[in-house]
Amino acid sequence: MNTRIALATSLIALLSTGIAVAGDHEIRILHITDRVGDVDNFHPGDASDIPRRSAAIVQALALSETTPAELDEARSNRSVGFTHAFDLPAAGQITGAVLTVRVTSADELVSTDVLILDPGVRAYNEARLDFPRTNLEHLLGFKPVAGVIYDLKVDLSHVPVVYSDYFPLQPDGFLNLLPELADGRLDVLTGDDVMVDASRLTVHVAVPCSGRKCSDDRGEDKGGAHHDD
Numbered sequence: 001m002n003t004r005i006a007l008a009t010s011l012i013a014l015l016s017t018g019i020a021v022a023g024d025h026e027i028r029i030l031h032i033t034d035r036v037g038d039v040d041n042f043h044p045g046d047a048s049d050i051p052r053r054s055a056a057i058v059q060a061l062a063l064s065e066t067t068p069a070e071l072d073e074a075r076s077n078r079s080v081g082f083t084h085a086f087d088l089p090a091a092g093q094i095t096g097a098v099l100t101v102r103v104t105s106a107d108e109l110v111s112t113d114v115l116i117l118d119p120g121v122r123a124y125n126e127a128r129l130d131f132p133r134t135n136l137e138h139l140l141g142f143k144p145v146a147g148v149i150y151d152l153k154v155d156l157s158h159v160p161v162v163y164s165d166y167f168p169l170q171p172d173g174f175l176n177l178l179p180e181l182a183d184g185r186l187d188v189l190t191g192d193d194v195m196v197d198a199s200r201l202t203v204h205v206a207v208p209c210s211g212r213k214c215s216d217d218r219g220e221d222k223g224g225a226h227h228d229d
């Protein structure tokens with residue numbers, strides 16, 4: 001559902017979007033969704049289980065020296081890598097984004113699993129040992145265990161990360177990854193005992209509009225190669 005915010009209605013609302021609007025233009029918030037894979041309770045072997053992969057993801061998977069797993073493949077010590085993609089509207093400003101990855105594992109070592117996103121994938125490909133990674137434990141608030149399905153939810157404006165090869169109770173810090181979405185791409189790499197059912201990226205984009213344009217496309221779920229809901 002698109003949200004229409006009139007310029008005159010509330011300065012607070014405008015500030016909260018982080019958008020500077022000149023003249024009498026209004027802004028409209030688009031909610032763009034991209035899906036990778038299908039939510040089919042980890043049913044392997046489907047065409048949708050072979051995800052889109054950027055060159056950086058392909059390189060990272062090659063460096064990990066294991067055979068990468070496709071979606072819905074049940075394996076330990078194998079990473080899953082994929083790339084979300086969407087079209088950023090002209091003059092659009094990203095105001096928020098959420099990544100939701102549905103995972104499970106048969107391996108108790110899932111307790112130490114991580115997600116690695118854009119800057120982490122780049123640093124990993126540069127063979128840096130301090131590449132930023134996100135402990136599943138910090139996303140969930142507890143250690144994941146085998147045999148349970150988790151919907152990992154990542155607020156991309158405030159991503160908990162660790163930089164060292166240890167497992168602190170608290171993250172080393174938080175990263176705002178919204179600027180990483182300006183290229184319309186988000187790389188996702190798992191390490192390395194989860195299987196991935198599906199992943200969804202939702203990006204909130206403020207675009208200038210005027211008159212009828214502000215009410216066009218209401219409720220439209222733009223973008224994404226898969227429409228499985």
Ligand SMILES: [Ca+2]
Pocket residue numbers: 038040042043044045046048049071072
């Ligand atoms: Ca499947």
Ligand SMILES: [Ca+2]
Pocket residue numbers: 118180181182183184185186187
């Ligand atoms: Ca990116």
Ligand SMILES: [Ca+2]
Pocket residue numbers: 037038039040041042043071072196197198
């Ligand atoms: Ca699936």
